[in-house]
Amino acid sequence: MNRRRFLSATTTASLTLGAKRGFAAVRDDFPRARSAAYLDNASCHPLSVHSAAAVHRYIDWETNEVGEPWWPQWARARDESKKLFAALINAKPSEIAFARSTIEAESNLLNGMNIEATGGNVVTNDLHYSAAIYNYRMRQQDGLDVRIVKNRDWRTEVRDMERAVDKKTKLISIALVSNVNGYLQDVKALSDLAHAHGAYLYADIIQCAGAIPIDVRAMGIDIAACSTYKWLMGVKGYGFYYVREDLQGTVVKPTQHSGGVRFNYAPWTESPEAGLDDFAFKPVTGPGRYEVSYPSYEGAISAQESLRYIHELGVANIRTHVRTLTDRLQKELPAIGYPSITPHGNESPICSFVARDPGRTMEKLRAAGVHVAMRFGNKMRISPSVYNNQQDIDRLLAALG
Ligand SMILES: Cc1ncc(COP(=O)(O)O)c(C=O)c1O
Structure with missing residues (x-):
């Protein structure tokens, strides 16, 4: 891919994103949301189709191209x-x-x-x-x-x-x-x-x-x-x-x-500079x-x-969206026997609950296609993100209820 094609592909991805509004549309940008109720973003967040496309373009270039653009293009990223x-x-x-x-x-x-x-x-x-x-x-x-x-x-x-x-x-x-x-x-x-x-x-x-x-x-x-x-x-x-x-x-x-030195002597250079160190460098x-x-x-x-x-979604909007999901978990999970170890009103996308039977809890969640983390024995950590919705939470609650 040449530089013009690379730039135009990048711009197209941004324009498509810019045209989208609302978190329902955001869900389409994360295909993982189709295969599971993935609520373990605190472990590893899936890539959006936009980031995946950008990485694919780079891999494509690394695989097939030679010459320009070399590193200046990627250094810009x-x-x-x-x-x-x-x-x-x-x-x-x-x-x-x-x-x-x-x-x-x-x-x-x-x-x-x-x-x-x-x-x-x-x-x-x-x-x-x-x-x-x-x-x-x-x-x-x-x-x-x-x-x-x-x-x-x-x-x-x-x-x-x-x-x-x-x-x-x-x-x-x-x-x-x-x-x-x-x-x-x-x-x-x-x-x-x-x-x-x-x-x-x-x-x-x-x-x-x-x-x-x-x-x-x-x-x-x-x-x-x-x-x-x-x-x-x-x-x-x-x-x-x-x-x-x-x-x-x-x-x-x-x-x-990490840097470079200038070899200021023959045969490295035909014209060594007077007064300069043999291995000149600037920190x-x-x-x-x-x-x-x-x-x-x-x-x-x-x-x-x-x-x-x-930036386009806005971190404050991201927070507002995810809060609707974590607030519901904080309210409904303790009521079905999973006490919370996350303070109420805590401003983060992660909330954790104690599972009485962690093995059985994970079995039920796996069977329902719900992904969470079980850490430190019995601490069930749930961490929804921008593409998660209330149906994902319904699925989790139904599996555990
Ligand atoms: C709070 C916290 N710090 C650090 C890390 C590890 O970060 P890295 O892989 O970038 O070193 C994690 C990974 O889960 C984490 O949750």
Whole structure:
């Protein structure tokens, strides 16, 4: 496919989307909705037909074409996806690097802050993602002072976090929305707490970016990261790392270097430049300092397409639609014997319930073609998205009722 065909195909997909209105039409964009009542978007969101078409065009090009367009075309997808993501969370494009994984980005952050060298500590809580807690436990073994605050009745109390923070705290790290029960942390109170102690707030936003409005400025989030394969409706291996501009290279040092050098001597060059080093280089500045090599272009392309889609629908509208589904689950599931472990009125697309007999519950749901997650033994997590509707919820309730 040549560049003109690529661009015109992309534009057609956007126009088709633009012509559609309402969430009934959105359902048609996600063919998975036809084969099952898929209510496990917190594990992995399906691709829309628009993102799938964009990735197919790339694969088609990789398979069949040679020559132009080479990387500038695909680099544009990377750059536009970063801009669209910046707009989504009210950051500046100069604050967004591409990332490969949320957990990798948090690890890079910890390496870059080098907190153990300063004798500082990190405060987190047990509603952060289990792999992140694992990361902290491993670093504890290497001498990092880590304080993991336990939840009370499936919420993190700010007063418990306050008790763990002291003047040596350098970082408060949270999952803004918990993957366990969808609990939305009181992020402003926690960022105020961090800032009052000269610390910073990191938010893992993978379970909410694209699903609820995020404003890093208003929420006081200093650093954040997510992959695109959940509520950003993309694929694995591509995501974003937000680092507040004034922290880049100072508080958050890059730890994996990626760039190029100029070989300033023969036989590399016929005209070496006087006064220049043999291996001359300029350190990368801006968010690029956190990026390593090429991104996954499949990731960048699907993210570009799905972020356009999310902006077009509007995150506030997405939230309003999904709230009608989670509100109903919160009301009706406890009444049929599944008590909720998600606080009422919680602003996220995830709600979880305790199943008395998890094995039997999953059997019934599978037989009815309903997909949910059963985690931590008996915690049934249900996470509807834009293309789900009340019939999906009817199906789940009928299977369990
Ligand atoms: C809260 C949370 N953080 C991190 C991850 C893992 O993210 P990644 O695969 O981007 O490292 C998950 C995956 O389920 C998650 O739910």
